[in-house]
Amino acid sequence: MLFAAADLSEQELALQAEVRSFLARELPRGTFAPGLGMAAPRDPAFSAKLGRRGWLGMALPERYGGHDRSAVDRFVVSEELLRWGAPVGYHWVADRQSGPVINRFGSEEQKQRFLPAICRGELSFAIGMSEPEAGSDLASVRTRAARVEGGWVVNGTKIWTSRAHESDWFVVLCRTGDASEDRRAGLSQLIVDLRSDGLTIAPIQVLSGHREFNEVVLEDVFVPDALVLGEIGDGWAQNTSELAYERGGPERWLSTYLVVEELVRSRPELVASERARLMVGEAVARWWALRRLSLSVARMIDRGQAPAAQSALVKELGTRFEQDVLSSVLELVALEPLRDSSSLFERLLFEAVLSAPSFTIRGGTNEILRSVAAKGLSAL
Amino acid sequence: MSDWLVIDGARRLLADTCTFAAVQAAEADGWCSIVWDPMEAAGYASLSELALADALAVLTVAGEHAAPVPLAEAALAGWLLQESLPGSVSVVCAGDLRLDAGKLNGSAVCVPWGHAVERVVAVVDEQAVVVTVASAARVERHVNLAGEPRDTLVFEQTEPALVRPVACDLHQRGALTRAALMAGALTAMARLTVAYARQRRQFGRPIAAFQAVQQHLVSIAQDAALVGAAAEGAARVAGAFEIAAAKALASRAALTATRAAHQVHGAMGMTQEYRLHHLSRRLWAWRAEYGDEHHWAQQLGRAATTAGPDSLYPAITGGSTAI
Secondary structure: OOOOOOOOHHHHHHHHHHHHHHHHOOOOOOOOOOOOHHOOOOOOHHHHHHHHOOOOOOOOHHHHHOOOOOHHHHHHHHHHHHHHHHOOOOOHHHHHHHHHHHHHHOOOHHHHHHHHHOOOOOOOOEOOOOOOEEEOOOHHOOEEEEEOOEEEEEEEEEEEOOHHHHOOOEEEEEEEEOOOOOOOOOEEEEEEEEEOOOOEEEEEEEEOOEEEEEEEEEEEEEHHHEEEEEHOOOOOOOHHHHHHHHHHHHHHHHOOOOOOOOHHOOOHHHHHHHHHHHHHHHOOOOOOOOHHHHHHHHHHHOOOOOOOOHHHHHHHHHHHHHHHHHHHHHHOOOOOOOOOOHHHHHHHHHHHHHHHHHHHHOOOOOOHHHHHHHHHHHHO | OHHHHHHHHHHHHHHHOOOHHHHHHHHOOOOOOHHHHHHHHOHHHHHHHHHHHHHHHHHHHHHHHHOOHHHHHHHHHHHHHHOOOOOEEEEEEEEEEEEEOEEEEEEEEEEEOOOOOOOEEEEEEHHHHHEEHHHOOEEOOOOOOOOOEEEEEEEEEOOEEEEEEOOHHHHHHHHHHHHHHHHHHHHHHHHHHHHHHHHHOOOOEEEHHHHHHHHHHHHHHHHHHHHHHHHHHHHOOOOOOOOOHHHHHHHOOOOOOHHHHHHHHHHHHHHOOOOHHHHHHHHHHHHOOOOOOHHHHHHHHHHHHHHHHHHHHHHHHHHOOOO
């Protein structure tokens, strides 16, 4: 499988330096509670600040409030935010996938309505894919939209919907026609207001105790024709392209980075040991090389390619590595982390242990990703 | 000749000469004229005169073909001396050589093709010392895991042919050559294993159709991609950070990828008659040469932790420009 070389240009390095100095100024270490990668807290005011800097919707067209920049530019900004533990939760899904998918398939009216607000960091999106009977097998979604005068009436249940209770909209994959022989036929995407009549959001407590997951039940929710995304019946292809934005980026290998940085900061004596040096050295080597692979995926997107197999390969490798890093830190420190520890390192370790199983599940399980990557191996 | 032509030329030349039979015969004979002579005639013994990244790209091609010739040694000798020596040459990376009043004494061990080359270069007291193999008091032949010669040369009051200041760090440069070779071997191994899994049928279908087998194929491809990206990055910026990272990852992958590739190949992979062992045995041998995964990860970890927490991410993005 081909991965092209991926060094940053002078302009991209200048952008990286700009983001670093912005973060050091706006969110100095010790003045905020950093999060683990894309699970970091939501902070609409911070998202709005990023919007004003031109760091949201970077690859979207200027006429919709975007900045006509590249996927690599977006990569450079998001990796710095993630590794800093910055509160990216409010804008994350909108910036990464909802904006790009609306730009690609949406109507002129939809683009004007949603994209400028996404670029200003004023709209948050959730993901409406999974259902109780449709996890990895998305073609078996049962949420159904029936044709009515002026639009569609939607019934069904979405599950594992992260942050639905604090988001504005979600893009719902649903059935608008029968599956026929092709299970992927008859699917469509609708842009649904999370405050619609008939829509109820119930929390699902996650094992960490955080309010994160939700079950979203849609009962006769009316969605006007104007909010059909792309073409009726093209939902599978559109959704697949949305997934491509979800995979292969730096959020797939940085979730436990801060645990290691804080280990180095808070345990200088331990870190001077041969074992710790070995562990840190192995991790640093892997971050450096994984980052090059991940950047190479962003470069392919900028060249107009669709690196589905490459992004699946990187996500599978990166998320396993996120868990491996955590295991090796745990083996090194020999301590039982406490939730309210006065040490940031211990608090991050606590969060990481309780969220790590999700790394290799969210955005496509590793088992599915291996199948996707295996299909690309013919190009070897 | 443009650089791309040099790399592509090596690819064509090795495709023609470095056949399965040639690699097999090299192991029995301890030398491979069929591959070496045309490479030398085409100028590949002077790899050190190319841009570093191009020389390493040629080594990656050599690794893909499991080329049983001292191409990396020729490049290393050239870098150490800042000039290419004519004829065949190897490099001493271990032993207890010393200079006593200008005369060379002691043993050089694990010298690649030591018995077969004309000259060897050793680093003694910060100097690059060139001696002819004919001037050695004794030559003992040994082979490494790949069946390639790794000989012992004993010198007694030998007059060096040439003494120069050392022009590069042998340990780092050596690790860089091994990372480049290993990136090539891993790519070839990934390709070979996919092809085998497609062609081998069991239970009425190609074994590549089984998910359990696909998982092995993907993990080999991941190792090959990761090491490829690392070796390529280290070839562009041959700093201490990049070399350490590339060799640490390559040596680690030598264990994981060969294990998966052999599992997919079953008993066929254990035979002399099938090509997998040309690649897997070289990966096992190169893994340890010029520092294994622990050695280089320790080096990298020491540098990263000494630089401190605020330099950790800048190091991951900037490598040796940051730490």
